[in-house]
Amino acid sequence: MNLPKRVNKFVIADPNVCIGCATCMAACYESSHARGKLAVPRLIVTRSKSGTMPNQCRQCDDAPCANVCPVGALEFSNDNIELHEEICIGCKMCTLACPFGAIRSEAEIMPSVNYTMEPKYNLGIESQIGAKSIAVKCDLCSGREEGPSCVEVCPTGALLFVDSQNINYTLMSQKAEAAVESFVHVALKNI
Amino acid sequence: MTNDLTEFATDTEVLFLIGTNTSECHPIIAMQMLRGIERGAKMIVIDPKETDMAKKADIYIQTPVGYNIPFLNALINHIIKEDLFDKEFVEKYSHGLEYVKYAVADFTPQRVEKETGIPASKVIEVAEMYAKAGTAAICYTMGMTQFIDGTSNIFSLSNLAILTGNLGKKGAGVNPLRGQNNVQGACDMGALPNVTAAGLVTDEGVREHIKSIWGKEISSKPGFALTKVPHEIEEGKIKFLYVFGENPVMSDPWTEHFIEAVEHLDTMVVQDIFLTETAQKADVVLPAASWGEKDGTFINTSRRVAYVSKAVEPATGIVPDWKVICNIAQRIGLQGFDYYKAEEIWDEVRKVNPRFFGGLSYARIIKENGISWPCPDETHIGTPVLYEDKKSMLPDGKFKLVPVIYADDKNDRTKLEKELINHLNIPNDYPVGSGALSEKVNEEYPCLFTTGRKVYHYHTGTMTRECKPLEMGADIMGPAIEVSEDIALARKLENDCYAIVENKRGKIAAKVKINPDLRHGTIFTTFHYAEADGNELSNAEDTDPLSGMNPLKMTIAAIRKISEEEFIQVRESTDMHMHPSEQYRTVRR
Numbered sequence: 001m002n003l004p005k006r007v008n009k010f011v012i013a014d015p016n017v018c019i020g021c022a023t024c025m026a027a028c029y030e031s032s033h034a035r036g037k038l039a040v041p042r043l044i045v046t047r048s049k050s051g052t053m054p055n056q057c058r059q060c061d062d063a064p065c066a067n068v069c070p071v072g073a074l075e076f077s078n079d080n081i082e083l084h085e086e087i088c089i090g091c092k093m094c095t096l097a098c099p100f101g102a103i104r105s106e107a108e109i110m111p112s113v114n115y116t117m118e119p120k121y122n123l124g125i126e127s128q129i130g131a132k133s134i135a136v137k138c139d140l141c142s143g144r145e146e147g148p149s150c151v152e153v154c155p156t157g158a159l160l161f162v163d164s165q166n167i168n169y170t171l172m173s174q175k176a177e178a179a180v181e182s183f184v185h186v187a188l189k190n191i
Numbered sequence: 192m193t194n195d196l197t198e199f200a201t202d203t204e205v206l207f208l209i210g211t212n213t214s215e216c217h218p219i220i221a222m223q224m225l226r227g228i229e230r231g232a233k234m235i236v237i238d239p240k241e242t243d244m245a246k247k248a249d250i251y252i253q254t255p256v257g258y259n260i261p262f263l264n265a266l267i268n269h270i271i272k273e274d275l276f277d278k279e280f281v282e283k284y285s286h287g288l289e290y291v292k293y294a295v296a297d298f299t300p301q302r303v304e305k306e307t308g309i310p311a312s313k314v315i316e317v318a319e320m321y322a323k324a325g326t327a328a329i330c331y332t333m334g335m336t337q338f339i340d341g342t343s344n345i346f347s348l349s350n351l352a353i354l355t356g357n358l359g360k361k362g363a364g365v366n367p368l369r370g371q372n373n374v375q376g377a378c379d380m381g382a383l384p385n386v387t388a389a390g391l392v393t394d395e396g397v398r399e400h401i402k403s404i405w406g407k408e409i410s411s412k413p414g415f416a417l418t419k420v421p422h423e424i425e426e427g428k429i430k431f432l433y434v435f436g437e438n439p440v441m442s443d444p445w446t447e448h449f450i451e452a453v454e455h456l457d458t459m460v461v462q463d464i465f466l467t468e469t470a471q472k473a474d475v476v477l478p479a480a481s482w483g484e485k486d487g488t489f490i491n492t493s494r495r496v497a498y499v500s501k502a503v504e505p506a507t508g509i510v511p512d513w514k515v516i517c518n519i520a521q522r523i524g525l526q527g528f529d530y531y532k533a534e535e536i537w538d539e540v541r542k543v544n545p546r547f548f549g550g551l552s553y554a555r556i557i558k559e560n561g562i563s564w565p566c567p568d569e570t571h572i573g574t575p576v577l578y579e580d581k582k583s584m585l586p587d588g589k590f591k592l593v594p595v596i597y598a599d600d601k602n603d604r605t606k607l608e609k610e611l612i613n614h615l616n617i618p619n620d621y622p623v624g625s626g627a628l629s630e631k632v633n634e635e636y637p638c639l640f641t642t643g644r645k646v647y648h649y650h651t652g653t654m655t656r657e658c659k660p661l662e663m664g665a666d667i668m669g670p671a672i673e674v675s676e677d678i679a680l681a682r683k684l685e686n687d688c689y690a691i692v693e694n695k696r697g698k699i700a701a702k703v704k705i706n707p708d709l710r711h712g713t714i715f716t717t718f719h720y721a722e723a724d725g726n727e728l729s730n731a732e733d734t735d736p737l738s739g740m741n742p743l744k745m746t747i748a749a750i751r752k753i754s755e756e757e758f759i760q761v762r763e764s765t766d767m768h769m770h771p772s773e774q775y776r777t778v779r780r
Binding site: 016017019020021022023025026027028029030033039040041044045047049050051052155156 | 214215218219221222225243246247646647658659660661663664665666667707708
């Protein structure tokens with residue numbers, strides 16, 4: 001039997017190379033805006049005690065967010081988890097389910113509001129002023145020919161676009177080879 | 192910088208970063224540093240904030256804000272005591288070793304441990320790593336200079352470099368990382384109160400040389416330091432202020448005082464590309480072309496003169512800054528402002544300072560994609576590494592080791608300096624440095640308050656806050672008051688609650704972010720946001736005796752939690768004085 005194999009693509013950063021410059025976030029905003037999606041960054045440069053890197057959706061193959069979505073706005077698509085913004089009801093179940101903190105509820109800010117006076121960044125949760133808040137997550141810049149824009153702009157090359165080809169062949173087998181090599185090296189000497 | 196920034200990637204063995212948040216403020220330079228680390232370079236970071244670079248460092252030391260001279264003196268003390276200094280370099284190319292030896296005698300690593308809790312063994316480790324490296328580069332920024340002992344801080348750094356012979360070789364040097372693309376250029380052009388593009392105004396030879404080119408006598412009296420301007424306006428000595436490419440309402444310390452001072456002016460003219468907070472208070476606002484709309488040269492942090500050509504035409508009627516100034520000069524009736532293009536001005540610069548720029552024609556700069564000064568003639572290849580001949584720029588060609596002492600009370604500095612001069616019989620024209628804290632925490636204001644930058648915004652946000660991808664994309668935090676964990680704990684502050692920070696000069700209100708990277712007892716905020724500008728609290732009264740710099744990086748403050756209503760009240764009053772005219776209050780920001 002030949003079952004169709006589905007391995008999602010995803011974007012991931014290397015914290016050793018990332019300098020936390022947030023160019024990816026600016027590019028993400030620009031790409032979302034240009035593609036008519038909610039104009040907010042979908043990856044967040046996260047500064048932790050041990051280091052800094054952007055955090056974004058891992059496009060899990062058995063994604064908890066898509067499993068928990070009550071209206072089917074998050075869909076198991078061909079090679080990623082697709083979010084249909086127009087269906088989302090902003091229930092935030094996906095935020096609770098996501099193990100990576102990579103999906104959140106946001107609303108686009110409105111030009112008529114003076115955000116220096118309004119508590120600017122809680123509108124994603126409270127929607128006090130009427131903007132509908134919906135889930136946002138990395139969509140791998142779907143519709144953009146050149147692929148994810150964050151990967152393209154990263155000045156240090158810290159962001160990596162991983163697809164099903166190189167996850168198995170490049171990333172995994174390289175590490176496996178290195179592990180086997182070092183094990184053989186030790187084993188030959190000592191066992 | 193004495194060296195070129197690309198050398199961090201290729202040649203430096205030890206990077207010594209002090210008072211710089213390189214990855215946030217100079218991402219491109221940080222990139223070169225990371226390449227160096229990948230190559231095997233070691234990195235030492237010294238800062239009150241555990242920055243991203245600190246997390247990547249081999250040794251990180253968290254000093255209190257302003258505690259630089261005792262720390263650097265302790266390093267020098269250990270280097271001298273353990274004979275780790277470069278005897279040949281010190282003997283042949285410098286003088287003043289005995290002065291420095293005396294000045295640092297009391298500053299042992301153990302003293303640092305006693306005063307700050309930083310283990311003496313760590314101080315020794317830093318001293319040894321730096322001194323034993325083949326090529327070690329010191330990098331610093333405003334975390335060293337913006338104090339009342341800023342100049343003395345830099346004396347200490349140059350002492351370190353001279354003692355260890357880290358000058359005049361690739362990958363070493365003393366490297367101030369410049370904060371703007373052309374700040375080096377602005378200084379080179381004489382945009383300082385006491386210099387022209389050719390040298391000091393007090394130097395008769397310089398004035399003669401300028402006269403031979405401009406045909407006019409120039410004043411031998413240095414002008415006012417920028418930090419003195421508000422004071423001089425109040426005294427009635429300055430009646431006309433012409434500001435361009437700057438937003439001093441937000442970038443100068445003690446905002447309230449500055450705003451009050453400019454009210455006394457007869458006329459204020461602001462020339463900018465956006466209607467900044469300063470422009471909103473001006474009598475006349477002149478528009479100008481932005482950097483992508485004009486031709487010219489920039490001189491970057493590595494002293495490299497690079498050509499920039501315009502990418503787009505400016506809007507009709509908008510001309511570059513130099514042309515606006517020339518137009519005004521011509522209306523006044525001044526001679527010699529009839530340039531046709533930027534290249535003519537540059538050629539005049541080359542005539543005024545042939546020692547640095549003589550060989551840098553536009554054709555050459557464009558062909559070679561930037562050349563570092565000094566480049567005296569057309570055959571010279573430029574000087575990415577200064578002092579390769581081990582000769583300083585001083586008249587006798589030797590480097591000076593400057594004794595730097597430390598006073599517990601800032602008022603004792605001159606007295607202690609005099610005592611040192613008398614005790615060691617130091618000649619009159621020999622520089623002597625001293626340090627002290629501008630303010631000490633007390634019961635009323637128990638926290639140290641420091642300012643800095645965020646990676647996504649630039650200075651007062653004049654340009655970056657107009658850029659949607661940066662303002663809405665990269666900056667999802669907005670203005671925030673960052674506090675150390677102990678401050679938050681003691682005052683029951685939690686993330687995202689509102690707080691007010693105040694001292695005798697002003698107050699700001701913003702959301703709280705607890706930042707475990709900060710040293711205990713420290714509050715950090717930025718000066719990017721008009722709605723919560725850290726400079727409202729900055730110290731404008733104390734200055735560095737040599738440079739006139741204010742201690743922008745250090746003051747004291749108190750912080751407390753406030754309700755949302757109070758927060759909005761404070762915000763509204765801040766907005767009122769930042770944007771006095773109703774019509775701009777909601778247009779901008």
